[in-house]
Amino acid sequence: MSIFKKIFKKSRSQEDGIFFDAIQKILGFPPNELIHYQKAFTHRSSGKLDSTGNPVSYERLEFLGDAMLSSVIAAHLFNEAPFGDEGYLTKMRSKIVSREHLNELGKDLDLIRFVESKVPVQHFGENIHGNIFESLIGAIYLDKGYPFCEKFIHQKVIIPYVDISRLEGKVISYKSLIIEWCQKEKKLFHYDIFEDNAIDGQRLFGVKLSIDGKVVAKARATSKKKAEEKASQRAYFAFQEKMDKK
The missing domain is CATH 1.10.1520.10 (Ribonuclease III domain)
Known part of the structure; x- marks a missing residue:
């Protein structure tokens, strides 16, 4: 109050x-x-x-x-x-x-x-x-x-x-990191966004992140932006060793 x-x-x-x-x-x-x-x-x-x-x-x-x-x-x-x-x-x-x-x-x-x-x-x-x-x-x-x-x-x-x-060393946007890395390495990336519904009926957004035609990460969240960021974070951890060498 x-x-x-x-x-x-x-x-x-x-x-x-x-x-x-x-x-x-x-x-x-x-x-x-x-x-x-x-x-x-x-x-x-x-x-x-x-x-x-x-x-x-x-x-x-x-x-x-x-x-x-x-x-x-x-x-x-x-x-x-x-x-x-x-x-x-x-x-x-x-x-x-x-x-x-x-x-x-x-x-x-x-x-x-x-x-x-x-x-x-x-x-x-x-x-x-x-x-x-x-x-x-x-x-x-x-x-x-x-x-x-x-x-x-x-x-x-x-x-x-x-x-x-x-x-x-603080990351404020995993999506920006992924995009920057893909552009530098000349890799094709795509965020496929779709609406989804949880069991309780809450509106959610699903995201599939593809790099060079292969799905590398998936995520769901209450907004498109959050779902993209979450998927990007998962992709970053999957490619972190390669990305940190660049």
Whole structure:
């Protein structure tokens, strides 16, 4: 249940006070303008409008936070990996700000408890966690400026999670690895996708990955993208020795 709903019957000043304390604990410093953080957790379904009649949603702050996060991470990698060229730095930044990683960060901070929405929490997709993490960063930038935004990203992202040597070996897309290897080795590949149904009636997608006309991996998942990634991962482990030599 949203923290807003829990304190709905309290006065506005009590509500703001509880929210202020909770946000300050996450940030590590007191916010100046609480309204920025309230917007950072407002889902479009709430139907709220600002003073000029525009819909209030965390999505604009998410856009801003994404840019701030990328810039701070880029500057850190530029300074800490002087040996890396543009391609290397771009790949490393992608690993750090991957949707999967941002979702984990949002979950670790339990940010979803603050979301104000008319949609039940269980109906949100997995990416809501990463989206509101980015919107929180956008709110920090508007409220406190770049230095505080940079400090927050260092404390919550870079210090606990960014280990360049470890990230070098992290795979963020097995499908991309398979495609890159096949193109380099001039192998033909094809993902054959079909709908499937589990015993409980849940909609699933099946994938058969063929390389040079031979099926090398199969997988099922709740989305085409997940099924392709799972099949690619299985193919990678089957061909890992050959791929790692290249």
